[in-house]
Amino acid sequence: xxxxxxxxxxxxxxxxxxxxxxxxxxxxxxxxxxxxxxxxxxxxxxxxxxxxxxxxxxxxxxxxxxxxxxxxxxxxxxxxxxxxxxxxxxxxxxxxxxxxxxxxxxxxxxxxxxxxxxxxxxxxxxxxxxxxxxxxxxxxxxxxxxxxxxxxxxxxxxxxxxxxxxxxxxxxxxxxxxxxxxxxxxxxxxxxxxxxxxxxxxxxxxxxxxxxxxxxxxxxxxxxxxxxxxxxxxxxxxxxxxxxxxxxxxxxxxxxxxxxxxxxxxxxxxxxxxxxxxxxxxxxxxxxxxxxxxxxxxxxxxxxxxxxxxxx
Amino acid sequence: xxxxxxxxxxxxxxxxxxxxxxxxxxxxxxxxxxxxxxxxxxxxxxxxxxxxxxxxxxxxxxxxxxxxxxxxxxxxxxxxxxxxxxxxxxxxxxxxxxxxxxxxxxxxxxxxxxxxxxxxxxxxxxxxxxxxxxxxxxxxxxxxxxxxxxxxxxxxxxxxxxxxxxxxxxxxxxxxxxxxxxxxxxxxxxxxxxxxxxxxxxxxxxxxxxxxxxxxxxxxxxxxxxxxxxxxxxxxxxxxxxxxxxxxxxxxxxxxxxxxxxxxxxxxxxxxxxxxxxxxxxxxxxxxxxxxxxxxxxxxxxxxxxxxxxxx
Numbered sequence: 001x002x003x004x005x006x007x008x009x010x011x012x013x014x015x016x017x018x019x020x021x022x023x024x025x026x027x028x029x030x031x032x033x034x035x036x037x038x039x040x041x042x043x044x045x046x047x048x049x050x051x052x053x054x055x056x057x058x059x060x061x062x063x064x065x066x067x068x069x070x071x072x073x074x075x076x077x078x079x080x081x082x083x084x085x086x087x088x089x090x091x092x093x094x095x096x097x098x099x100x101x102x103x104x105x106x107x108x109x110x111x112x113x114x115x116x117x118x119x120x121x122x123x124x125x126x127x128x129x130x131x132x133x134x135x136x137x138x139x140x141x142x143x144x145x146x147x148x149x150x151x152x153x154x155x156x157x158x159x160x161x162x163x164x165x166x167x168x169x170x171x172x173x174x175x176x177x178x179x180x181x182x183x184x185x186x187x188x189x190x191x192x193x194x195x196x197x198x199x200x201x202x203x204x205x206x207x208x209x210x211x212x213x214x215x216x217x218x219x220x221x222x223x224x225x226x227x228x229x230x231x232x233x234x235x236x237x238x239x240x241x242x243x244x245x246x247x248x249x250x251x252x253x254x255x256x257x258x259x260x261x262x263x264x265x266x267x268x269x270x271x272x273x274x275x276x277x278x279x280x281x282x283x284x285x286x287x288x289x290x291x292x293x294x295x296x297x298x299x300x301x302x303x304x305x306x307x308x309x310x311x312x
Numbered sequence: 313x314x315x316x317x318x319x320x321x322x323x324x325x326x327x328x329x330x331x332x333x334x335x336x337x338x339x340x341x342x343x344x345x346x347x348x349x350x351x352x353x354x355x356x357x358x359x360x361x362x363x364x365x366x367x368x369x370x371x372x373x374x375x376x377x378x379x380x381x382x383x384x385x386x387x388x389x390x391x392x393x394x395x396x397x398x399x400x401x402x403x404x405x406x407x408x409x410x411x412x413x414x415x416x417x418x419x420x421x422x423x424x425x426x427x428x429x430x431x432x433x434x435x436x437x438x439x440x441x442x443x444x445x446x447x448x449x450x451x452x453x454x455x456x457x458x459x460x461x462x463x464x465x466x467x468x469x470x471x472x473x474x475x476x477x478x479x480x481x482x483x484x485x486x487x488x489x490x491x492x493x494x495x496x497x498x499x500x501x502x503x504x505x506x507x508x509x510x511x512x513x514x515x516x517x518x519x520x521x522x523x524x525x526x527x528x529x530x531x532x533x534x535x536x537x538x539x540x541x542x543x544x545x546x547x548x549x550x551x552x553x554x555x556x557x558x559x560x561x562x563x564x565x566x567x568x569x570x571x572x573x574x575x576x577x578x579x580x581x582x583x584x585x586x587x588x589x590x591x592x593x594x595x596x597x598x599x600x601x602x603x604x605x606x607x608x609x610x611x612x613x614x615x616x617x618x619x620x621x622x623x624x
Contacts (some may be wrong), residue, residue, distance in 0.1 A: 030612050051364070144583035252605070259605035266615045267591060268584050275583045276576065293564070293571035298349035300342050303578045 002107070004035035012107065019109055024128040025119075036133040037221045041255065043075070043132040044242055047143040047157030049182075052284060054163040055189045059225040060142040061100055066235045067138045068105055074099075077129035078110040078144040079124050079153055086131055107131060121152040122265060128156045154182060158254065159241045161185045161234070164203070166195030183218045184241050187234055191222035216244050279306050313340070316347035322446045324419060326409045327566060331421055334438040337431075345438055348387075348445040353567065356554055357443040359469030360454040366475040370403060371537040372454040373412055374534075378547045379450045380417055385445035388412075390422040391436050391455040391465055404493070433464040440468045466494060466583030467573060469565065471553045473546070475516070495530045497555050501548055503534035528556050533596045591618050 003021075006014030018036075022029045048060050064074045071294060100106050124141060131139050142155045154160045162183035186203050188196055198288065203220050219237055223230035230296065245251040279285060291297045314495045315333075315550035318326030323580075334341045359370050369390065376386045412418050422436060430466055436453060443451050466472045498515050500508055515532050535542035557563040591597060600617065603609045 029503045034610050034612045037604075037612075041607055044441060058407065208386045209504045256602060256605040260601045262611045263440045263601060263604060263618075264588065264591075265612050266611050267587065267618060270615055270619060271587045272580050275579065279576075279579060289575060290568060292349075292575060293568040295353055298346050299571065299578050300346045300349075302575050303582055306575075306579060307582060 001035055003028070004032055007032075007036060007130055007134050008039055011217060012104075014110070014264065015107055015134050018130045019111075019127045022130070023123050029126075032168075033129065036129055039133040040129045040134065043128075043136050043139045045128055045132075045139045045157045045159075046238055047154035048140060048163060049144075049154055049160065049161040050163035050189075051165075052144055054144050054165045055225050056163050057115075059163060059187070059189055059223060059231075060140055062223075062225050062228055063235060064100060064106060064140060066231050068103065070235070071209035072137035073135065074107075075128075075139040076106065076108040076234050077124060077127050077131070077139070077141045078108070078140060079120065080110065080112045082202045088292075105131060107134070107136065112235065120154070120270070124153050125156045125262060127279045129228050155258060158245060158251065159184045160239050161187050163187050164199060164211065165190045166193045166199045184216065185234070185237055187222040188220065188222045189225050191230065192224050192227075196222065198253065215248060216241065216250075277311065278310060282306060313343060313347055315340070318345055319344075319348060319442055319446050320351055323574060323618035327419055327442060328421070330442045331423075331439045334442070335423065335435050341438075345441065347442070348441055349447040350619070352441045353444065355440075355448050355451045356550075357440055357444075357451045357453065358470045358550055359466035359472040360452060360475060361456075361466055361472065362475035362501075362510075364456055366477045367497075367537050368454050368456065368475050369580050371499070371535060371543075372499055374535075374537050374543045375542055375547060376412060376450075377604075378543050380415060382547070385417045385418075385447065387440075387446075387451040388418065388420045388437060389421070389439050389443070389453045389590050391421065391432065391453060399525060419446075428525040433467070437468045437574060438467050467570060469555060470563065471496045471550050472498050473550065474502050475499050476511060477502045478505045478511045481538045492528035496528065497546070497549055498530050500532065500534045501537050503542065504536050504539075508534065516618060527560060528553065528562075534582065587622065590622060594618065 003014055003018055007018050015278065020026075021032060046063075048056050060076060060078070064076055067074050087091055103108060111120065111127060124143075128139050141153060141157055156252060160182050162185070164186065166188065188199055188203075200220055202224075207217060218276075221230060221234050221237055223234055225231065242251075245254065258271065285306070288297065288302045292299055292302055315326055315330055315425065319330050332338075332342060333344060350481050358375075360368050360375075364369055372388060372390070376388055392535065412420065423432065425438060436455075440451050440453060451463060453469055472494050474497070475508065498512055500515075512532055512534075519529060533542060533546050533549055534545055537543065554563075557566065597618070598608065601616045604611055604614055
C-alpha cells in the first residue's frame with residue numbers, strides 16, 4: 001500500500017491522509033494499521049489531561065517547543081471528547097501557535113468525537129501509531145476531559161501528566177480523586193495564581209492515602225505555561241519517568257497491557273458489528289422493540305429470543 | 313421473587329437493596345429487572361445535567377421539594393460519572409438536604425462508576441426503572457458531566473434540563489455546543505451573577521443556528537436555586553414539556569427509541585461477555601498478546617485468528 005509506505009517515509013500529507021482514513025473508519029484503515037503496526041513502539045508517548053480551563057493547550061505547545069529545542073521531532077494530537085454532536089473537533093478551529101505549525105519537525109492534529117467515545121479512543125490510539133510509524137520521537141496526546149473518556153485515551157501514553165490549576169471549586173476535587181490513579185506526573189499550571197500551596201498539599205495528601213508505596217511516586221510540578229516557566233523541568237521529569245519505566249521493566253508491562261487492551265477492544269468492536277448486523281436484519285427486531293416499549297415484554301427476554309439462534 | 317414484590321409495594325429498604333443488586337451486577341439482577349419492567353413507564357423522568365460548578369445538586373433538591381409541595385412522590389438519582397476509580401459515589405458522601413432525606417415521599421440515591429461508563433448508564437437506567445416500578449411519580453436523574461457519559465445517562469429522561477451558569481470560560485462554550493442537542497430546557501442557575509444576559513443571548517443564538525425549526529424550542533429559564541428563586545417556573549416548564557411530549561406523540565417515539573437502545577446495549581453486553589469468555593479461555597490468547605506487544609504480529613491479525621473459529 002502506497003499510503004503506508006509514504007507514512008513510513010514521514011511524508012506529512014501521507015500522515016494527514018492516514019489519520020483521516022482511520023478517523024472516518026475507511027475500509028482501508030485496518031490494512032493500513034496492520035502494515036504500520038510493526039514499525040511502532042519507538043516513540044515516547046506523553047498524555048496531557050485535566051479539567052477544562054487548566055491551560056492544557058498552552059502547556060502542550062510550550063512542551064512541544066521544549067522537546068524541539070532538544071532536537072526531537074514532535075507529534076501533537078489534541079483530542080476533544082466533550083463534543084459528542086458537533087461532528088468534528090472544536091479544538092481544530094482554534095488557532096494554535098503558528099510558529100509550531102510552520103515547523104517541519106512538528107505534526108499537529110485535532111480529533112473530535114464522531115459517534116462513540118470508544119471510537120474516539122480507538123482513533124486516537126491509531127493516530128498515535130501513525131505518528132510513531134512516521135518516525136516522530138515524541139508524541140503528545142492532549143485531551144480535555146474529566147471522566148472515563150480521557151482515561152481510555154491516555155492509555156496510549158507512556159507518561160500521563162495531569163494538569164491542575166489552583167482555585168477551582170468542589171467538583172474539581174471529585175475530578176482529582178478520579179484521575180489520581182492515572183497520573184504519573186502532576187503539574188500545577190497557572191502556579192502564579194492564589195491557592196497553589198493548598199492544591200499542592202491536597203495532592204500530596206491524596207498520594208499519602210495510597211497504602212501501597214509505589215516504586216514511582218508521582219511528583220508534583222509547577223508551571224506558568226503562558227510565561228514558559230517550569231516547562232524545562234517538566235520535560236526533564238517526563239524523561240525521568242520514561243527512564244524509570246525502562247529500567248524497572250514497567251515499560252514492557254505497560255505495552256503488553258496496552259496490546260491486550262487494543263486486541264480486546266478490536267475484538268469487541270468486530271463482534272459487535274457482526275452481531276448487530278445479524279440481529280437488526282431480523283424481521284422481528286422492530287416488532288420486539290415496540291413490544292418492549294409497550295411493556296408487553298422486557299429487554300432481557302428480547303435479547304434471549306434474539307441471541308438464542310445465534311449463540312448455538 | 314420476594315424482592316421484586318417488595319419493590320412494587322414501595323418498601324424503601326427493598327428499593328435500596330434492588331438498586332444495590334443492579335449496581336453490583338448481582339446474578340439476580342436480570343430476573344429482578346425482568347419482573348419489574350412491565351410495571352414501569354408511569355413515572356415522569358427528569359434529567360438534570362451541566363458542567364461542574366453549575367449548582368445542579370442544589371437545583372435538584374429544590375426542584376424535588378417543589379414537586380413534593382405539588383403532592384408528587386420523588387425519586388432522586390445523583391450520578392457521578394467523573395470518578396472512574398473511586399469505586400463508589402463521591403456525591404454519596406455529600407450531606408444532602410436533611411429535610412429531604414427524612415421525607416418518606418422522597419427516595420434519594422447516589423451512584424458512581426464501577427468499571428465502565430456503559431455499566432453506569434445501564435445501572436442508572438435500571439435504577440430509574442426500580443423507582444418507577446416502586447411508584448415514584450417523579451424521578452430526577454442528576455449527573456455531573458461534560459461528555460458522552462451524561463448523554464447516555466440522560467437518555468433515560470423524558471425531559472432534559474441543561475443547567476448553565478454565567479461567567480464560565482471558553483471550554484464551557486465547547487461543552488454547550490455538545491449539549492445543545494440533548495436539551496429540552498435550558499436553565500441558567502446563579503442568575504444573580506454577572507454575565508447572565510450574555511449567556512442567555514449565546515444560548516438563543518445557538519438555538520437560532522438550528523435550521524430546522526423544531527416543534528419544541530427549548531426555553532431558557534433562570535433560577536437562583538440557593539434562594540429558591542425561579543424553581544416553581546422551572547417545574548411548570550418541565551410539566552409543559554411533558555404535556556407537549558404526550559400530545560405530539562413524541563413520548564411514544566422517545567420511549568420506543570429508548571427500548572431499542574436498551575435492547576441493543578443489553579445485546580452487546582451479553583455477546584461481549586460471551587465472546588470475551590471464549591477468547592480469554594483460549595490458551596494462545598496471552599501468547600498472541602505478547603507477540604503483538606513485541607510487534608511480531610498486530611491486533612488485526614490476532615483478532616482475525618481468534619474469531620475465525622467462533623464466527624462460523
